[in-house]
Amino acid sequence: MGKRVKIAGNIAKKIRESKNIPMDTVIAEAKEKGVKFSQSTLQRIEKNDNKKTWNIEHAHFLADYYDIPHALILPDEGIPTQRTIPLSVVETGAQFVEILDSSEGFSLEIDGEPDEAHIRNLILKLHDFLSEHYGSRRKWHGDYNPNNLIQKTRREYELRDFIDELNLSKYSLFMHNFFRYEAYIDPDEDGVTWMGIQTKDNLKELANPQEFDSYYEGDDSKYHPIEPDGEAFRVIAQITIKKCDDQILKWTVDTDPGQITSKDIWKNKTLREYMLNGETVTMNHEEFLTAINEEISNPFAQELNALDDTMK
Numbered sequence: 001m002g003k004r005v006k007i008a009g010n011i012a013k014k015i016r017e018s019k020n021i022p023m024d025t026v027i028a029e030a031k032e033k034g035v036k037f038s039q040s041t042l043q044r045i046e047k048n049d050n051k052k053t054w055n056i057e058h059a060h061f062l063a064d065y066y067d068i069p070h071a072l073i074l075p076d077e078g079i080p081t082q083r084t085i086p087l088s089v090v091e092t093g094a095q096f097v098e099i100l101d102s103s104e105g106f107s108l109e110i111d112g113e114p115d116e117a118h119i120r121n122l123i124l125k126l127h128d129f130l131s132e133h134y135g136s137r138r139k140w141h142g143d144y145n146p147n148n149l150i151q152k153t154r155r156e157y158e159l160r161d162f163i164d165e166l167n168l169s170k171y172s173l174f175m176h177n178f179f180r181y182e183a184y185i186d187p188d189e190d191g192v193t194w195m196g197i198q199t200k201d202n203l204k205e206l207a208n209p210q211e212f213d214s215y216y217e218g219d220d221s222k223y224h225p226i227e228p229d230g231e232a233f234r235v236i237a238q239i240t241i242k243k244c245d246d247q248i249l250k251w252t253v254d255t256d257p258g259q260i261t262s263k264d265i266w267k268n269k270t271l272r273e274y275m276l277n278g279e280t281v282t283m284n285h286e287e288f289l290t291a292i293n294e295e296i297s298n299p300f301a302q303e304l305n306a307l308d309d310t311m312k
Contacts, residue, residue, distance in 0.1 A: 004053035013046040081256035087174035093160030103237035111242035
């Protein structure tokens with residue numbers, strides 16, 4: 001009998017649904033991998049009863065099959081959120097655009113400081129180009145579709161110029177996508193606006209916008225409630241530049257770096273109730289954010305909430 005653990009079934013369900021994987025496909029894959037897993041068990045896990053425990057083998061299988069960090073569905077196990085991913089060399093603008101268009105943001109890193117001044121300047125120009133076309137302030141409606149063919153082709157050619165100039169000085173550009181857990185707001189029907197990685201100061205500003213923004217009138221879209229559900233898994237294009245001849249580069253990323261983490265969902269009573277009950281939580285958004293800020297900033301309050309839950 002394997003170790004019994006709590007599984008964040010709501011997160012597992014959101015990921016499965018976002019990937020359009022039917023339940024019977026999950027069970028068939030488990031059978032092929034030699035994991036004893038029934039559809040009724042998966043249904044019960046996804047109902048997300050925080051008091052039940054499950055065989056850890058099921059959690060590891062789901063995380064591996066959904067290609068997500070184990071820490072995201074095992075918040076109580078203290079598993080590191082860092083993850084090593086394989087980055088592949090990108091040689092054409094078309095490859096570059098394909099990865100970016102399947103992402104909801106990017107992370108650009110340089111392995112070391114280039115000695116060549118023109119390479120340093122080129123990297124800064126590349127970052128500006130990516131920020132303009134693929135920056136975090138974009139609104140996303142699922143898969144991103146370029147406005148038209150000529151705009152897509154222009155981006156491909158411009159990105160190819162970056163790649164070719166880097167290659168002339170023996171630098172390679174590596175890329176791969178990964179899931180990162182981030183809070184977001186959904187201000188209107190135009191799509192999702194990502195909040196990015198949160199800090200305590202961010203939370204204080206969200207909870208009390210009038211203290212930080214003299215122009216706040218109570219209806220600015222950036223102060224809408226945080227939505228801590230499956231959409232908080234943002235697909236990030238990791239871009240790394242390194243001077244080497246390798247075709248594959250192992251690179252470590254943090255999949256859960258924010259103040260509002262997947263673990264906070266279970267320690268924070270307000271977030272957890274909102275995730276589980278959604279619209280039935282009767283709080284205006286300022287009360288909601290204030291409660292989140294107080295609970296995340298006060299570990300003792302978290303412990304009391306956890307104790308309160310066990311007494312129910």
